[in-house]
Amino acid sequence: MSLFCREGLMRGEDAFLSEALQHPRRSLGNRYRSQAEKFLRIIEDNDKNLSWAEQSAKQSVLYDFTNEENWKILIKIKVLMRDSDGARAVLADLFSVLGRDPDLMSQLADRDVIDSCERMLDAAFSNDPLDPDKWWEMIGKKNEGMEAFSERLRGLDVSDQRANILFSRRLERVRRGGLEDVFLELTRILLSQRPINHEAWEELGMMYERRSQYDEAWLCYDQAKSVFPDSTAIERFKARMEKIVDGRGSEPWRAPSISDRAAFLDKLGSLTKTQQFSELEDVGDGEEHDLFSKIERLRSDGKTTEAFFLARRMAAEGAEGAEDKVAEILQDLEV
Template sequence: MASDSGGELQHPRRNLGNRCRAQAEKFVKLARKDPERMIENLQWGEQNARQAILHDFTDERNWHTLAHIKKLLGDGEGMYRVLNDVFTILGREAGNLKQLEQVNMLEVGVELLSASLSTDPLDADLWWENGQSGDMVGYLDDFSERCRHLDFRDQRANIIFGRRLERILKSGRDDLFIELVQHLLAHRPGNHELWLELGRLHEKRSEWERAWLCYDHVQQLLPHSHVRDSFRERLTQRMDGEWKSPGLDTRSQFLLRMQELAESVSSEESDLAGAVEQDEDGLESDIGMSEVDVDELELQKLLSAEDYAAAFFLARRLVATGEEWASPYLEQARSGLEIGDD
């Protein structure tokens, strides 16, 4: 009993999700017992199922409960949205679901959900076990390709894939972890825990500059953490002398690389819209503009498009090179990222 209680205290949101799912299931039972109030009870059940997912989207039972209620309500469009949401979290091509628009979702929706979560579990340990049961090399190749193209601004996808990357790291595949984790961090630069993990890995591998860059980023996010300063002290003691931190060029290249990764998954629609707007006058509009004007215009465009991650890294790079005028833009991008994390 004590261990169960402790588990609930360690996972309060999971516990709330369990409670909401249990309530949803009760309303489903009431709907079956009382045909006159069936719709009303199912609607209450749907509301609780949605709350269960909000509390814990990693528990597949919550998704199954919501899909089951959608089927009972005869809500085919709602079933489609549930599947689309799950596909987004799993990094699957949600557009492929459009091929099923002519299919009766009420007949196949629950089965499609079960099949998707069976082959691609939300639980990181189950996901890893799936790979071990087959061709792990091909399994990880497919996963890597999805990481390189997935828009991790969806926090749920970021969390799911982050936990999978932790399993990859535990398996000793350090190089793969280092490559892929940057895609997550490019879209969620405020994930200080993952930055810290990456910094520790680089430090373990004696990759001092890369470790410093990670720790520096964490300290920028959490000024009172002093992780960068503590790392410098450890390294100075180890080398029996002062260690020189990375120069401005190295830091600038690092931030530029992260900005490019953040921008790499821009939608084709955005690219097309940009191409249409860029007429002959637009192509010449940058002529005569100063470098500051061009950078400021780029920041404004990124913030207007709510591409806060790319704006964050661009503004940080500018501030790091002494462009203090970019500081308000950095704070605006940081605020946008915080809103997105809520």
């Protein structure tokens, strides 16, 4: 759970931020923000109204973290309450949504932000709009805007589910803009940090399929199936491939080899921010124990995505117990 939820957003409340809540629900966000605005208008009538406004504002951000107005009213309330720690927690959580840019995070270190937090919030939105259409328009106006964004994304931490959603929507605008190669490259970076996003795997697979890169498409659909067993993308892909072969009378398409699958997973592992994978040799019986130990070391060090890709690689090569280890790590990634 994010810093905001731990320190500010749900302080003292018995609540659980589920996956469903982390997907934007604009209507509920608007409703709670309207309630917060109503309580703010009558704070002089009753001191408790400011607390009610704060609770409503928190809910507005929970239900729709992509609406800048929800963040603005919450930070405004923190200023009225003179809650510097709370304001810092709000900003820290926003910066997590924006990818935990080190330059942004450094602004919060050991300082009282109560008199500057609203300006900091406005500056963050001005430089990095939450609305993907506004963001895309801004990128288009800058010289080498896409190159700068691509380079910046490689250094960000987008493992927060909300950050992954936000940047996935931005990359959808990139795809619509015709920059397919950029979309493919950067989507793989997003998925290397949060591999349980099955919808993004399926979208990536469809892009490869449209480009007739069928091995890459299968590998993406296979990943979607591994993290979301109810996914039927790979079965539908196989059916389409059979029709293509029947229509052309050509040699049947075959799924990628185990070595190709292992290389694919190694490459994804190498994209993770916290750890660079070296190329691994094929797993032999005598090496499996050491690799399982390595997986556990990665997990204990908080390098869960690296552990996931290593376990997936072992599972692809048929290592006994690897599938169970993948299932364990998926539970870690869902937190």
